[in-house]
Amino acid sequence: MHDKTIAQLAAGLKAREYSSEELTRAYLERIARLDPQLNSFITVTPELALAQARAADRLIAEGKAGPLTGVPLAQKDIFCTDGVRTSCGSKMLDNFTAPYDATVVTRFKAAGTVMLGKTNMDEFAMGSSNETSYYGPVKNPWDLAAVPGGSSGGSAAAVAARLAPGATGTDTGGSIRQPAALCGITGIKPTYGRVSRYGMIAFASSLDQGGPMATTAEDCALMLGAMAGFDPRDSTSVDRPVPDYTANLNADLKGLRIGLPKEFFGEGLDPEVAKVIDAAVAEYKQLGAEVVEISLPNSALAVPTYYVVAPAECSSNLSRFDGVRFGHRCENPKNLEDLYKRSRGEGFGTEVKRRIMIGTYALSAGYYDAYYLKAQKLRRLIADDFKRAFEQVDVIMGPTSPTVAFNIGEKTDDPVTMYLSDIYTIAVNLAGLPGMSVPAGFVGNRPVGLQIIGNLFDEARLLNVAHKYQQVTDWHTRVPHGFE
Numbered sequence: 119m120h121d122k123t124i125a126q127l128a129a130g131l132k133a134r135e136y137s138s139e140e141l142t143r144a145y146l147e148r149i150a151r152l153d154p155q156l157n158s159f160i161t162v163t164p165e166l167a168l169a170q171a172r173a174a175d176r177l178i179a180e181g182k183a184g185p186l187t188g189v190p191l192a193q194k195d196i197f198c199t200d201g202v203r204t205s206c207g208s209k210m211l212d213n214f215t216a217p218y219d220a221t222v223v224t225r226f227k228a229a230g231t232v233m234l235g236k237t238n239m240d241e242f243a244m245g246s247s248n249e250t251s252y253y254g255p256v257k258n259p260w261d262l263a264a265v266p267g268g269s270s271g272g273s274a275a276a277v278a279a280r281l282a283p284g285a286t287g288t289d290t291g292g293s294i295r296q297p298a299a300l301c302g303i304t305g306i307k308p309t310y311g312r313v314s315r316y317g318m319i320a321f322a323s324s325l326d327q328g329g330p331m332a333t334t335a336e337d338c339a340l341m342l343g344a345m346a347g348f349d350p351r352d353s354t355s356v357d358r359p360v361p362d363y364t365a366n367l368n369a370d371l372k373g374l375r376i377g378l379p380k381e382f383f384g385e386g387l388d389p390e391v392a393k394v395i396d397a398a399v400a401e402y403k404q405l406g407a408e409v410v411e412i413s414l415p416n417s418a419l420a421v422p423t424y425y426v427v428a429p430a431e432c433s434s435n436l437s438r439f440d441g442v443r444f445g446h447r448c449e450n451p452k453n454l455e456d457l458y459k460r461s462r463g464e465g466f467g468t469e470v471k472r473r474i475m476i477g478t479y480a481l482s483a484g485y486y487d488a489y490y491l492k493a494q495k496l497r498r499l500i501a502d503d504f505k506r507a508f509e510q511v512d513v514i515m516g517p518t519s520p521t522v523a524f525n526i527g528e529k530t531d532d533p534v535t536m537y538l539s540d541i542y543t544i545a546v547n548l549a550g551l552p553g554m555s556v557p558a559g560f561v562g563n564r565p566v567g568l569q570i571i572g573n574l575f576d577e578a579r580l581l582n583v584a585h586k587y588q589q590v591t592d593w594h595t596r597v598p599h600g601f602e
């Protein structure tokens with residue numbers, strides 16, 4: 119059963135080929151047997167999963183099933199889950215059991231899905247390799263020496279290894295797309311405001327956005343349909359109807375205008391990755407698309423801009439973790455200052471501390487204008503580049519990441535090199551646009567992702583463009599050796 123897509127599993131459940139309980143047991147068995155090699159889950163919730171599965175089976179029996187009823191999924195451990203530990207990959211929240219569900223979790227419950235557990239992630243979603251997790255690194259199922267990408271590396275590895283047919287991720291600067299690319303799966307970061315951030319632990323609030331990760335674009339469409347929509351509890355969530363994302367998956371691509379930004383194909387891009395992307399673009403030409411060379415002239419500013427904006431927002435968001443109300447508290451504090459200092463000093467890891475310090479500095483009185491304000495202006499220029507491009511083209515394509523998965527430990531001593539692995543994804547968050555990664559081939563045994571960027575709220579088109587490609591290629595059906 120685990121080799122099936124969400125769409126196929128939902129159909130099998132409806133046809134009573136198997137029950138949700140059987141399906142859930144099959145995935146739980148795979149997680150127990152195979153995840154010790156990968157470390158893709160922080161918490162597995164078998165009892166809860168089986169109770170939800172039995173409830174789903176009752177709904178199916180009563181003829182009340184929706185499109186996802188009874189389908190098992192995993193949640194990134196950044197989403198609050200009522201009664202279940204929500205660690206955000208940090209020692210700070212190792213002891214935190216959320217007292218409520220994130221809106222995304224509420225919606226998946228309402229859709230009748232089953233939660234298998236909570237997936238591993240970089241600490242507070244800060245990272246590109248999953249190596250900053252307090253719970254240890256996640257291994258890439260395609261090559262256990264390689265990282266799965268990050269920060270949603272646990273979700274990506276779990277889906278790639280078929281330990282769950284789909285999982286949630288969050289993307290602040292690439293954390294859905296980059297791990298999807300490095301693990302050979304499909305993922306979409308929706309337009310900022312499309313999916314509620316309520317109960318999704320905040321990293322950089324003006325950039326964070328939740329989205330689905332699965333093996334196919336069709337499955338992402340099904341999941342996004344359940345996740346998206348206005349939420350009065352998130353003031354940045356957008357009040358706009360949610361289309362049926364599966365309705366246009368098969369629309370013809372004849373005449374589709376694809377923009378290839380020349381800045382995405384220059385220095386820094388591994389030539390082997392470039393070849394894979396060229397082949398994918400050629401496939402689109404076969405499908406009737408036209409290719410236009412475009413320019414996003416401010417692309418080179420995206421990483422430096424992001425590394426002012428994101429740390430600034432994180433330094434503010436993470437100030438709530440003070441050892442007082444929840445989270446880690448040091449032993450025997452001498453006084454209040456000692457309590458703050460030691461609780462935060464012990465609870466946060468190195469990367470998180472680095473960012474809090476950068477952000478606090480950038481926001482401090484004498485430097486605000488020079489850094490934060492300047493970064494906000496650059497952010498506008500970057501967004502304007504895309505605006506101009508979308509007057510000319512329907513979608514933008516390029517590599518998701520400049521290289522395939524690197525080895526565990528390879529970049530941990532050099533944060534700037536690590537930051538560059540998101541060079542093609544970060545601008546999309548700064549502009550608030552939707553972006554997707556689709557499996558497009560391999561370099562050796564390591565997967566390559568094609569990135570597809572769309573205009574605001576154009577998720578349905580991205581999913582259509584990805585789906586048509588998946589009808590004529592089979593990269594998304596490949597399963598890593600040992601996880602068949």
Ligand code: GLN
Nearest residue numbers: 243244245290291292293
């Ligand atoms: N890798 C980027 C960072 O470390 C993006 C992370 C993310 O999207 N959550 O900030």
